[in-house]
Amino acid sequence: MAIVAGVDFGTLSVRVSIVDSERGRLGSATADYPLHRRREDPNHATQSHGDQMRALAEATRGALAAAGVEGAAVQALAVDATGSSVIPVDESLQPIGDYYLWCDHRAWQEALKITETAHRTHLKSIDWCGGAYSSEWGFSKLLHWLRHNPDQRSRFATALENCDMVVATLCGIKSLDELPRSICAMGHKWMWNESLGGLPPNDFWVQVDPVLDGVRDRIKGRYRTSDTIAGELSPEWAEKLGLRAGIPVPVGALDAHWDAIGAGCKVGDVVNVVGTSTCMMAISDTVTLIPGLCGVVAGSVHPGKAGYEAGLSATGDLFSAIAQRANSTVAALSEGLEGYRPGQTGLLRLTWDNGDRTVLVNPELTGVTFGWNLQSTAQDELFAAIEGTAFHTRIILERMEEHGVPVRQVINGGGIPQRSQVLNRVYAGVFGKPVLVPEREVTSLGSAIFAFLAAGAFKSVEDAQAALCPTYRTVEAPAADVARYQELYELYREAYFSLGKSRMLPTLRRLAQA
Numbered sequence: 257m258a259i260v261a262g263v264d265f266g267t268l269s270v271r272v273s274i275v276d277s278e279r280g281r282l283g284s285a286t287a288d289y290p291l292h293r294r295r296e297d298p299n300h301a302t303q304s305h306g307d308q309m310r311a312l313a314e315a316t317r318g319a320l321a322a323a324g325v326e327g328a329a330v331q332a333l334a335v336d337a338t339g340s341s342v343i344p345v346d347e348s349l350q351p352i353g354d355y356y357l358w359c360d361h362r363a364w365q366e367a368l369k370i371t372e373t374a375h376r377t378h379l380k381s382i383d384w385c386g387g388a389y390s391s392e393w394g395f396s397k398l399l400h401w402l403r404h405n406p407d408q409r410s411r412f413a414t415a416l417e418n419c420d421m422v423v424a425t426l427c428g429i430k431s432l433d434e435l436p437r438s439i440c441a442m443g444h445k446w447m448w449n450e451s452l453g454g455l456p457p458n459d460f461w462v463q464v465d466p467v468l469d470g471v472r473d474r475i476k477g478r479y480r481t482s483d484t485i486a487g488e489l490s491p492e493w494a495e496k497l498g499l500r501a502g503i504p505v506p507v508g509a510l511d512a513h514w515d516a517i518g519a520g521c522k523v524g525d526v527v528n529v530v531g532t533s534t535c536m537m538a539i540s541d542t543v544t545l546i547p548g549l550c551g552v553v554a555g556s557v558h559p560g561k562a563g564y565e566a567g568l569s570a571t572g573d574l575f576s577a578i579a580q581r582a583n584s585t586v587a588a589l590s591e592g593l594e595g596y597r598p599g600q601t602g603l604l605r606l607t608w609d610n611g612d613r614t615v616l617v618n619p620e621l622t623g624v625t626f627g628w629n630l631q632s633t634a635q636d637e638l639f640a641a642i643e644g645t646a647f648h649t650r651i652i653l654e655r656m657e658e659h660g661v662p663v664r665q666v667i668n669g670g671g672i673p674q675r676s677q678v679l680n681r682v683y684a685g686v687f688g689k690p691v692l693v694p695e696r697e698v699t700s701l702g703s704a705i706f707a708f709l710a711a712g713a714f715k716s717v718e719d720a721q722a723a724l725c726p727t728y729r730t731v732e733a734p735a736a737d738v739a740r741y742q743e744l745y746e747l748y749r750e751a752y753f754s755l756g757k758s759r760m761l762p763t764l765r766r767l768a769q770a
Contacts, residue, residue, distance in 0.1 A: 258713035259329050262704030264511055265337035265418060267532045272315040274323035275704040277713045280724060282325060285318030287311035301360040305343060305351045316497040327498040333489060334707035337418035339510040340445035342397040347413040349430055355418060356397040361611060363400035364391040364619035373464045381447040381456050385551040388617035394446040402467045414474045417441040419508030427487030427505055435477030436486035440509040442479060443553030444565050480507045481559040482706050504710040512537055513557045514702025515669050519694055520725035524664035531670040534568040536652055538661055546659040548615030558717055564661060566652045569610035571645050572672055578641060582634035589638045593678045598685060598740040601636040603627040604747060605644035614652050620762035642679050646686035647748040667692045685733030685741045692728035
C-alpha cells in the first residue's frame, strides 16, 4: 500500500488529491487564484506564480485534512498544469512578471510570423505541430514578452512552462542546467523534438526576430518524460505543504495529458477533456504526422507511446461568456435544455470565440452564430454553442481517422461532462456513436498515477490505471437525433472550412483593434 499526492493546476484553481494505491482517492481540496484579464484587451490573460504556490499550500493541507492522513504518510507528489503557460525568470529562477496563461492570445502576430518563417525556411519541426504555430504556445508568448518588455531583457535568464516552474520551485532547483523540462510540454508547445536535435536552431529564430538571438540556448535543462524523477521535495516546501521532505517529485506534464491517463486512455481511445477549453488526447504505438493537429510527441501522454493533442480554444469559457452577457449563469441557463432537440433553435454556432486551435489553427478567427431571429434567446445560443463544440470536435476526430489514428471509442473527461448530461447526449448524437463518461471525476488522478510510479507502487501506467481508474457510464443518442445531426453537421462543416479560410473575420478583428 502507498499514499501519494496528485496536483492539478487548472485555469482558476489547483486541486490536490490524496490517493491510496488500494482504496483510491481518500480526500481532495481545491484553492482558487485570480486570473488577470483586461476589458480593453480580450487577448490578455495572466496569473501570478506566487498566487499559485499560496493556493497549492492551502489545497494540500485541505486535502490532507479531508483524507484524514498525516503528511508524513505521503510518499510522492506529482504536478500537472495548464499549458502553454509561460513565465520568464532571472538567474535565480525568480519570476520577471506573471505567467502568460494558455488562454492569453496576445501573441497571435508572433505565431503567424513563426509559422510563415518555418514554411519559408522548410523547417521540419512545423510539420510535427500540424503545420502551424499557435499563439497559445511557448515561443510565440516568449517573443511577445521580449518585444514588449525591452527594459527587462537584461534580467531574462530563461522561460519555463507552468508545470516545470512549479516542480523546480518545490524541489529547490536553482541551476539552469538542472531545470526539469517536461517533454510533454516542450514537445507539444515549443517544437522540441529529439529526432530533430531538440529545439529549432538559433539561425531560424534570428530570422523570426533578431531579439530571439541566443534564446534557444537559454531554454536548457533536463528534458525528460514523466516517469523520470525531477528531484526531491525541499524542506522549505515540505513545511509549507505539511508533507515530508525528501519525497520524490517526477517531471511534470500538461494537465489534459494526465487527465487522459486518469480517464483510462488506451490505444484506440480519444479523451475529450472538456473544461474551460477542450483538449483532445490520444495515444498510439506509431507516430503519424497530421495536418492541423496541435502536435505528435513521443512520450508525452504515455511515456512509452506517441501522444496526440488537439482541441478547442473555448468551451466552458464560451458557455460562461454567453451566460454573462445575459446577466445569468450557465447553471441557470441550462435549466430546461434537456428538452431541446437537435436543430430546434434554428441556430448554427461556430465556436471560434477564442480562435481556432485545431484544425485551421488560426487565432484570428472569432465566434459566429447563424440563424438569429427576434425571438432567439440566450438559452438558445447556449444550446447551439454546445452543439457547435460537438461539431468542431467531430471535425477533429475525422481528421485523426483520415490520417490513421484509430478512434474506437470517445471518452468525455474533464469537469463539464460530469455535470452536463445534455452535453454528453449532444456529443453522442453528433458523433453518431456512444460516448463514455467516467463514473467519477478524474481531475488530478493522472497526477496521482505518476506519483505512484515515482514511489515505486506500480510497475507501469497500465497497472496503475487498472487499479485506480473508474468505470464508465455509456451515453447514447436516439437514431432520430443522429440523423438530424448528420444533416446539421454537413452545414457546419461547409461553414467551418469556407468561412474559416475567408478574410472576413481576420479583417473585422484587425479593424476593431485599430
